[in-house]
Amino acid sequence: MASTATLAAFAAGVSYDRLPDSVRTASKQRVLDAIGAGVGATGRRATDAVRRAVAAQNVSGRSRLWGTALSASPSDAALYNATLLGAGNGAVFFSPTLASPTDSIAAVLVASEAYSSAGEDVLAGVAAACEIHGELSWNVPLEGFGPPTHSALAATAGVGRAIGLDADTVTSALDIVASRPSMASERASDFDAVAGGFAAQTAVNACILADSGVDGPVDTDDCLGRADLDFDPGCDRVHDVAVLPYDVHPHAQAAIEVAIELTETRPFDPADIDSVRVETYDDAVAHVTPAAVAAALVDRELTRRPTDRVDLEPVAAVVSVESDDSLTDRFERGETPARVRVVRKEGESFEREQRWFTGHPAAPASWGVVEDKFDALASERYDEARRREILGTVSGLEAETAAELCRLLD
Numbered sequence: 001m002a003s004t005a006t007l008a009a010f011a012a013g014v015s016y017d018r019l020p021d022s023v024r025t026a027s028k029q030r031v032l033d034a035i036g037a038g039v040g041a042t043g044r045r046a047t048d049a050v051r052r053a054v055a056a057q058n059v060s061g062r063s064r065l066w067g068t069a070l071s072a073s074p075s076d077a078a079l080y081n082a083t084l085l086g087a088g089n090g091a092v093f094f095s096p097t098l099a100s101p102t103d104s105i106a107a108v109l110v111a112s113e114a115y116s117s118a119g120e121d122v123l124a125g126v127a128a129a130c131e132i133h134g135e136l137s138w139n140v141p142l143e144g145f146g147p148p149t150h151s152a153l154a155a156t157a158g159v160g161r162a163i164g165l166d167a168d169t170v171t172s173a174l175d176i177v178a179s180r181p182s183m184a185s186e187r188a189s190d191f192d193a194v195a196g197g198f199a200a201q202t203a204v205n206a207c208i209l210a211d212s213g214v215d216g217p218v219d220t221d222d223c224l225g226r227a228d229l230d231f232d233p234g235c236d237r238v239h240d241v242a243v244l245p246y247d248v249h250p251h252a253q254a255a256i257e258v259a260i261e262l263t264e265t266r267p268f269d270p271a272d273i274d275s276v277r278v279e280t281y282d283d284a285v286a287h288v289t290p291a292a293v294a295a296a297l298v299d300r301e302l303t304r305r306p307t308d309r310v311d312l313e314p315v316a317a318v319v320s321v322e323s324d325d326s327l328t329d330r331f332e333r334g335e336t337p338a339r340v341r342v343v344r345k346e347g348e349s350f351e352r353e354q355r356w357f358t359g360h361p362a363a364p365a366s367w368g369v370v371e372d373k374f375d376a377l378a379s380e381r382y383d384e385a386r387r388r389e390i391l392g393t394v395s396g397l398e399a400e401t402a403a404e405l406c407r408l409l410d
Contacts, residue, residue, distance in 0.1 A: 002140070002227045004153075004178055004216075007132055008170035010231045011157035014128040016120040016398065019234060024398070026238045027123045029370045030130070032394045033091055033243050034105040035066070035409065036370075038081055040247075040377030041088035042067040046193055050083045062114040064406040067381050074114040075205045082106035082200035086193025088377070089247040093240055094336070094360070095137035098250055099147045100196060101241055104129035104155035107200040108162045111207060112402030115163040119397040119405075122162055127235035129158025134237030140227045146192075148199035152177050155203035162402075165211055173206040175216020243359035245373055246302040249287035253357040255280050255321075255338035256288075259296035262340055262352050270298050270315050274345040279324040280338040281331035288338075290319035297342065336360055367395075 016024070041047055051065060054076045063077035064070075066084060071077070082103045090102035108125040111117075117125075133154035142149060156177050160170035210216065246256045255278050262268075276297065278288055291308070294315035295301050301309075327337045339353040359365040371391060378387055390408050393400050 002229045004174035005167070005171045006229065007153065007157050008160065008174055009167045011125075011128040011132065011161045012165065012167040012170055014124045014131075014161055014233065014235060016124040019124065019127055020236075023127055023235050023238050024123060025367070026241075026364075027126045027130070027235075028394055028397055029243065029365070029367060030091060030101070030105060030238065030241055031109070031122075031126060031397065032374050032391070033370050034085055034102050034109075035390065035394070036374035036377040037088035037090040037102065038084035038106070039067045039381050039409070041084045042381065044087050047080070047084050047087050050080050050194060050197065054080050063110045064113065064409050066406075066409045069410050074110050074208065075201045078107045078110040078204040079197040079201040081110060081197075083193050083197035086196040089244045091241045091243050092250050093134055093137045094242055094250070095134070097137070097142060097147055099133065099137040099150055101130050101133045101151070101154065103148065103151040103196040103200045104133060104158045104203070107155040107203045108158045109402060109406060110200070111159040111204050112162045113406040115402075117162050117164070117402050119400040119402070121164065122402045122405075123397060125158040125160075125162025127238050128161045129154045130241055131231055131235040131237040132157050134240050135229045135231060136227075139229055146195060148195045151196060151199040152202050155200055156206050159203050159207045160210075163207065163211070165207060169210045170207075172214065172216040173203075173210035176206040176209055176214065177202055179217045239364065240361050242361055243365040243370060243373070245357070245359050245365070245369060246292070246296075247305055248289070248292045248302065249284075251281075251284035251336070252287045252289070252292060253359070254336045254354050255284065255340060256292055256296045256302060257357045258338050258340040258352050258354045259293050259342075260300055260302075261354070262342055262350055263297055263300070265352075266350055268297055268342060268344070270294075270312075272344045272346075273297070273315055273318060273342060275343045276315070276319040277341045277343075278319065278321045278338065279327060279341075280321070281328040281336070282323045283328075283331065284336070284338070285321055285323045288321045290316035290321070293319045293321075293340075330355070334362070 058072035061072040063074045085102035093099040112122045136150040294312035335355045341351040343349045356363040
């Protein structure tokens with residue numbers, strides 16, 4: 001039977017020295033991806049509201065609010081930074097219920113900054129959180145709770161590892177988190193980003209409370225039921241975290257990439273497009289928007305909210321999205337397939353199909369892909385010199401500190 005003590009013992013025992021090189025690199029990629037997605041989401045209505053609320057309660061603090069000149073308490077900074085990630089195109093697990101590990105990454109970075117953790121400990125905390133979150137996502141049913149329930153547990157364990165808490169203290173922190181009756185409703189809503197922020201805030205608060213001597217309740221030990229969890233000391237679940245190159249729903253990523261690849265082989269004049277047919281799996285149909293498909297075909301401006309664009313309405317109007325039974329069957333076997341067919345007005349047609357998008361665990365994103373995404377998202381906030389400094393710090397994070405990295409995110 002899984003227990004909070006099991007999670008805590010695993011997290012406290014994760015050693016950077018024993019992580020494979022591939023996991024170390026993947027952990028750095030997820031950190032860079034999280035920073036880009038978070039900074040790219042600054043200025044949105046929901047995130048600005050959270051920033052104002054946090055700023056109203058904090059004159060100063062030990063943790064940076066990403067993309068601003070403000071700092072706050074670690075828990076409040078976790079709330080804001082994780083909300084940024086929930087509002088942006090942060091990474092996900094393609095588990096039975098889509099789950100984002102970015103809440104954990106935000107919490108680990110915030111707490112590590114406040115506790116002056118070394119870069120090796122930051123990466124160990126990120127890896128531990130991803131390993132635990134992945135195991136929970138695939139093996140522990142939510143049973144009416146929202147994905148932030150898993151996020152809070154994984155983030156707590158990751159924060160505990162990053163700031164150097166022992167197993168008993170991490171157990172107390174997990175017990176504090178597990179005593180909460182629910183992290184969020186299972187129904188998706190615009191509040192999801194803030195719910196993820198609450199999960200990160202809860203994780204950081206719990207670790208600070210436990211580190212200060214607060215014991216968790218004793219009746220939460222079986223909160224995970226009889227789940228069979230098999231944690232890998234090498235934290236291989238980090239590789240299961242899918243990087244999302246485009247600012248669209250995870251299930252829409254493949255269709256957008258197929259449309260882009262069609263334009264690479266034959267650029268289209270928008271005025272010459274007669275029809276566009278997108279076929280994909282059933283779960284994806286509602287998330288593949290005509291506006292995003294039009295953006296992919298016309299100018300590839302997909303790093304910031306392409307679904308809000310109205311300038312491409314003539315092309316979007318001829319886009320249809322349909323479910324295909326064979327593609328749905330393939331999705332149930334682990335693919336994220338999509339097929340796009342473009343017909344020009346004179347009758348010539350072009351078609352392309354893809355099994356996975358670049359960034360899916362079966363088609364991992366290279367460092368270059370993650371770097372390109374970071375540059376696109378952070379370019380409005382940071383100049384070239386600052387972006388290169390952030391990239392260099394993340395790529396060599398084991399020799400840096402969390403405080404040095406977060407200092408660059410003002």
